[in-house]
Amino acid sequence: xxxxxxxxxxxxxxxxxxxxxxxxxxxxxxxxxxxxxxxxxxxxxxxxxxxxxxxxxxxxxxxxxxxxxxxxxxxxx
Numbered sequence: 001x002x003x004x005x006x007x008x009x010x011x012x013x014x015x016x017x018x019x020x021x022x023x024x025x026x027x028x029x030x031x032x033x034x035x036x037x038x039x040x041x042x043x044x045x046x047x048x049x050x051x052x053x054x055x056x057x058x059x060x061x062x063x064x065x066x067x068x069x070x071x072x073x074x075x076x077x
Contacts, residue, residue: 006014
C-alpha cells in the first residue's frame with residue numbers, strides 16, 4: 001500500500017491503539033511517581049537514622065555560632 005493510504009481495518013483500529021498507548025503511559029508515570037515517593041521516604045528515614053547515630057540531627061539552613069555548637073556537642077577547643 002502507498003504511504004498515504006490505510007486499510008479500513010487499520011483506520012478503525014488506530015484510535016483504540018492510541019488510547020491504549022496513552023493509558024499505558026499514564027499508568028507507567030503513576031507507578032514511577034509512587035516508587036519515587038517511597039524511595040524519598042526511605043532515604044529521609046535513613047538520613048535521620050545516620051544523623052541520630054552521630055548524636056545530632058542537622059538543621060539545614062540555620063547557622064549556630066561556635067559557642068552554642070560547642071556546648072551542645074561538647075566540642076573542646
